[in-house]
Amino acid sequence: MFQRLPDRFLNGHTYFVQRMHEKVKQDPYVIHATFQFSGTEGKRHRLREALVWADPPEYYDPPGGLLVYDADVPENLLKNATSVEGHFNLVNHQLLQVRSALALAQKLGRVLVMPKLYCGFDRWWAPHEGRIPGSQTTLPYLCPMDHVFEVESWLRPQPEEEFGDFIDFREYSFFDNDGVPESVKSSEVVVELVHSCSDGTCTQGTGGVAPADIKKVVAPKNLTDVDAMELLREHNKTKVIRFSSMVGTFGGFVDNADAEKFSRRIKRYAAIWCCKAAHPGHIWYDMEFDVVPHTDRHMRTWDESNPWVPTTGP
Numbered sequence: 001m002f003q004r005l006p007d008r009f010l011n012g013h014t015y016f017v018q019r020m021h022e023k024v025k026q027d028p029y030v031i032h033a034t035f036q037f038s039g040t041e042g043k044r045h046r047l048r049e050a051l052v053w054a055d056p057p058e059y060y061d062p063p064g065g066l067l068v069y070d071a072d073v074p075e076n077l078l079k080n081a082t083s084v085e086g087h088f089n090l091v092n093h094q095l096l097q098v099r100s101a102l103a104l105a106q107k108l109g110r111v112l113v114m115p116k117l118y119c120g121f122d123r124w125w126a127p128h129e130g131r132i133p134g135s136q137t138t139l140p141y142l143c144p145m146d147h148v149f150e151v152e153s154w155l156r157p158q159p160e161e162e163f164g165d166f167i168d169f170r171e172y173s174f175f176d177n178d179g180v181p182e183s184v185k186s187s188e189v190v191v192e193l194v195h196s197c198s199d200g201t202c203t204q205g206t207g208g209v210a211p212a213d214i215k216k217v218v219a220p221k222n223l224t225d226v227d228a229m230e231l232l233r234e235h236n237k238t239k240v241i242r243f244s245s246m247v248g249t250f251g252g253f254v255d256n257a258d259a260e261k262f263s264r265r266i267k268r269y270a271a272i273w274c275c276k277a278a279h280p281g282h283i284w285y286d287m288e289f290d291v292v293p294h295t296d297r298h299m300r301t302w303d304e305s306n307p308w309v310p311t312t313g314p
Helices: 012-016 020-025 039-050 076-077 084-108 153-155 224-232 256-266
Strands: 066-069 111-113 117-119 142-144 186-195 214-221 240-243 250-252 272-274 282-284
Touching: 012 020, 012 039, 039 240, 076 117, 076 142, 084 117, 084 224, 084 240, 084 250, 084 256, 084 272, 186 282, 214 224, 224 250
Parallel strands: 066 111, 066 240, 186 214, 186 240
Antiparallel strands: 117 142, 272 282
């Protein structure tokens, strides 16, 4: 009798979350994009992350170029992500970096290459204590984008008068894909962030970055969107802008209209985590959780007297 092996015929959880094929060092026969939370777009994105989806050539060389950054995921946040609060501390630290990168991508007109995202608790539709009951998920884990972001809603066109077009993105494994042409990989500028330019170090030129033909720009932290535009003006045609960090990189928008448009956009990008033993048991991620005051996507106001904390509902 034919036996269905959980490490060879994989559903969307055993492959994308438990990663059973890696644990047993076996290539799967079948991948089923179940156990995901963003409809058809979410399924497609998961297969892209896994490098098993073929896109047309223009997907790998978008006209406006790409923006990518080296993510900061502190070891202490990973070690302490074994509670709901710890999970949100870990994810929120990453959300701040994604938010800064999206702001720069909006101003520069570039496509953001998403970083790898790490979660402390799994996402499911019933109460759990970090893992889906019966699963062999190793916590913390490399989580699919749809565990944190509403991939389908993000990509859904919105009326121009309300949101404008979305900020496009690519999967974290983008540069591992054989479809990315060498002309894209070899056209890169690295932006290296420093605390201050008072010593005159913020100059442009080729730095000690491998490969040797990649240019380097040294810049201060807390760049406004206009600062970034001016800094990278001569690199408009460079295919890849890579920031050495996104921690403390973005200092805000100069134009209030741009800031408001950005805020409206990102309110609908974040997803929920689920589930605590409560009614309701889900908690929405908030990409402006640290902004005081701010109003979230559900018109809840968070301010100094009522700061954002992981809160179930609405």
